[in-house]
Amino acid sequence: MTVQRVNPFRNGGKEHIELLGGKGAHLAEMTKAGLPVPPGFTITTEVCRHYYSSGCQLPAGLMNEVLHAVAELEREQNRQFGSAERPLLVSVRSGSVTSMPGMMDTVLNLGLNDDTVEGLAQLTNNRRFAYDCYRRFIQMYGSVVCHIESIHFERVLQKEKNLAACADDGQLSEASLARIVQDFKRIFEQKTGNPFPQDVKKQLQKAIEAVFSSWSSPRAKVYRKVHHIPDNQGTAVNVQSMVFGNMGDSSGTGVLFTRDPSTGEHVMFGEYLMNAQGEDVVGGTRTPSPISELEAVMPDVFGELSACARQLELHYKDMQDIEFTIETGKLYLLQTRNAKRNARAALKVAADLVNEGLITKEEALMRIDVQHLNHLLHRSIHADADHAVMAMGLPASPGAACGQVVFDADQADEWKRAGKPVILVRMETTPEDIHGVIAAEGILTLRGGMTSHAAVVARGMGKPCICGCEALMIDEERRLLISGEFAINEGDWLTIDGGSGKVYSGQMELKEADIFPELLLILQWADQIRSLKVLANADSPLDARKAKEFGAEGIGLCRTEHMFLSPSRVPIVQQMILAEKESDRQQALNRLLPMQRCDFEEMFEEMDGCPVTIRLLDPPLHEFLPNVEELTERLTKLRTDGDTAGERMELERMIRRVRELQETNPMLGQRGCRLGIMFPEIYEMQIEAIFKAALRSIQKGITVLPNVMIPLVGHVNELYLLRKLVDHVADQVLGEEIRNCPYKVGTMIEVPRAALTAGEIARSADFFSFGTNDLTQMTFGYSRDDAEGKFLSHYVENKLLPNNPFQVLDTEGVGKLIEMAVIQGRSRNPMLTTSICGEHGGDLESIMFCQRVGLDYISCSPYRLPVTRIAAAQAYIRMQWELQLQEAAV
DSSP states (O other): OOOOSEEETTSOOGGGHHHHHHHHHHHHHHHHTTOOOOOEEEEOHHHHHHHHHTTSOOOTTHHHHHHHHHHHHHHHHTOBTTOSSSBOOEEEEEEESSOOTTSSOEEEEETOOTTHHHHHHHHHTOHHHHHHHHHHHHHHHHHHTTOOOHHHHHHHHHHHHHHHTOSSGGGOOHHHHHHHHHHHHHHHHHHHSSOOOOOHHHHHHHHHHHHHHGGGSHHHHHHHHHHTOOGGGOEEEEEEEOOOSOSSTTOEEEEEESSOTTTOOSSOEEEEEESOOHHHHHHTSSOOEEGGGHHHHOHHHHHHHHHHHHHHHHHHTSOEEEEEEEETTEEEEEEEEEOOOOHHHHHHHHHHHHHTTSSOHHHHHHTOOHHHHHHHSSOEEOTTOOOOEEEEOEEEEOSEEEEEEESSHHHHHHHHHTTOOEEEEESSOOGGGHHHHHHOSEEEESSOOTTSHHHHHHHHHTOOEEEOOTTOEEETTTTEEEETTEEEETTSEEEEETTTTEEEESOOOEEOOOOOHHHHHHHHHHHHHOOSEEEEEOOSHHHHHHHHHTTOSSEEEEEGGGGGOSTTTHHHHHHHHHOSSHHHHHHHHHHHHHHHHHHHHHHHHHTTTSEEEEEOOOSOGGGGSOOHHHHHHHHHHHHHHOOOHHHHHHHHHHHHHHHHHOOSSGGGSSOTHHHHHHSHHHHHHHHHHHHHHHHHHHHTTOOOEEEEEETTOOSHHHHHHHHHHHHHHHHHHHGGGGGGOOOEEEEEEOSHHHHHTHHHHGGGOSEEEEOHHHHHHHHHTOOHHHHHHHTHHHHHHTTSSSSOTTTSOOTTTHHHHHHHHHHHHHHHOTTOEEEEOSGGGGOHHHHHHHHHHTOSEEEEOGGGHHHHHHHHHHHHHHHHHHHHHHHHHO
16 A cells, blocks of 8 residues: 555554654554544655755645645545534544654644634534633644743633633633633744734644644654654644534543553553543643543443554553543544553563463563663662752663762771761772772762763762762862852762763662562563573672572673772782882782682682683772872871871882873773783782682582683784793692683773784683673774763764764774674684673673674673573574564565
8 A cells, every 4th residue: 555645544554654744654553453543644754854955845736735635634534624503523643663752743623714614613513612722822833833822821711711710621611712712823933923814724724734844843853853753754634524522511531451560460550531632631731630530431432442542452462552532422543553551561461462462472572662671670769759859860770879978988987987978079980989989879080070980880880970060069178079059068868870971869768679470471581582692790709699680690890909899808909019129029919819719719619500600800000099189188288287207208208209100091901911921920910819719619529611701902923922921820720620620711892903813812712792882982083081070971862973982882883893803703713712802791782782783792790680581592593583574674
């Protein structure tokens, strides 16, 4: 069936949704199914695209086609558009392809003028009703088409209600409504300079143009951005014969959900109003009644509505959102669409529809919005909580937290021990702050991006975190957090939402997350379907235990530097770094070795039989030392307050050493494998700890599968040299037990050169793990901490970039490097294992890319595992569907 530019509802169906939009396609579908739909026609999305490409002009000849379709409606309804005797009135509504509830404009009762309002009054024998429709039309047309602020009309309406001593529009008399019409027409002329249009054909054209124009309204643009709806999708326009819910007590209007959108329960949910039009229900001007009460008021209508709801849900095999009108006791359906629902309801509905035999497990999984799941797995702000937003930052780690403000890690630790919940607020966190991060309910930093120290550590711990909140200031002297009118003292309450980046002053009620049966069932289905394995980034035995609980199939990344950050270990690490002689450094390493061994032993025990990938020390050494400014302040204070020569000399030595280690660009300096080559004793200690832990675990009967990751390799010689070190230490430590410890050695590909020369590097590697955070930074030449707070949002908003490349993998650039590395690496080493372990491990589009290029697994933080398991299943299903379409096309 060919879809024309102007398409009657009796043509087309849901298969034409790209042209007819959601509303038009579903109206056509309901019409074909014999449901009670007022007749009408749809102007396609193609016309919308032409409208914008031609400078907001309707295509030539379109209005002739529209008027021809109106003539068909006239014959069908035995009414005449613009007639003073039997006037035909229509609604003009938007209808985007992807549902955008309330984001675009609607005009009702179009076709009324000074003559047709009298004809409507005579036709219905209800003059009050006619003038109620006319005043509604003037206000809606004035607001939507001519952009007159509704407040001007509302003041007149409220004045008349005050004069009549009534609270409800429905109680206004015919005389009051006639006066309102005259006042509305006067407002229209004052605001536009022209009288209210009496030509109904002109009304129709202007309304169609206004609905197309609403596609680019600010609220529609914001909605599309949030929900990733393409701007070029466009909207259709639906012109439909009016049915009237405001014709008296036997008429009404309402909205019905076939299941509860908050809980997913299989009960009808909705509201209705008698003697009202649709805008009254959604506009909030009157308080509607629950849909369940309609059964007592109009049992026959309620029974018919229930039957229609069941029919539509069975037809679409999904929960429906239905708009309806009752005109003098007769039911009409004005719209159906797949209903919006919260994350918990989405899981229950999907599971129930499978159990009811309506959809497959694959279809159920594809209906889950993985981003919604984040809200289920972390605490959230209670829906009824209402506080002013104090500031906005980067949403670095999801979940909500509430606590008393502290400005340093020691205070956070002290207050936590005293039983106080705290929010740690810092300019930026350093490894030295780890005890404060552990103590805090949540972390807020004024600088830094979503891969800053605070963000990475918080995500790993499942703690809410907001970074880069530059609208805030810390007054260190007065111990204040300041933002405009807000001034928060240390000890005052603060609430943060790490999922949205919003900071609230005060103590807000939080809602605990819970794992419920439908989520466990959906996860079980996902695990049965997906082909990508899902591992966890875990930096401690506690993280490993949490990862196992959330379904991890191993540890894909253990960042050993995080093991050095506990308060008891930092002094030993600093002793090792500050050592000026190798013997002194070795003494500190000897103290660290048993600590590392115990950590690894516990992780092997938690992951018995699953792989554990351990990355050797990656960050530059200066990150473990105090800030040079802080050390200088301490030195000045010592000199002022009096000191011993020994204390002063130690501080001066520490300052000198920090300055020696400082680098102009630490990210590209002496870090990763370069550190291990310059200070091989550090890596040797870590490798020894890994294999001693493996040996002790094997002796306990634990199956150990250790993978040793060499970070930041850019040249094959770096990996070749360090692999020899790993093999040598393994041979020394394990002896004959080496046959029971099938370890692997590989690298994290995070330098473009490593990807370009992956074939060479694969000669010395058993696995590649793509560190997509650093690989993205180095490929784009962006510092994420700076880019996200400075220019990335501008780039995305202005379409310079399709997405933030640190959230959605850049498949055109970074992705090509990954794909090239996989192909080259496997051509040289067919047994090579490949994975990603960056932040992209929880993003569906990024996981889809991993599926296409044939990676073996994804590694993500423990708290993202459920989301990633479902996303991995969705990626597999989508790829299978694409292959089926390709085969069908051939």
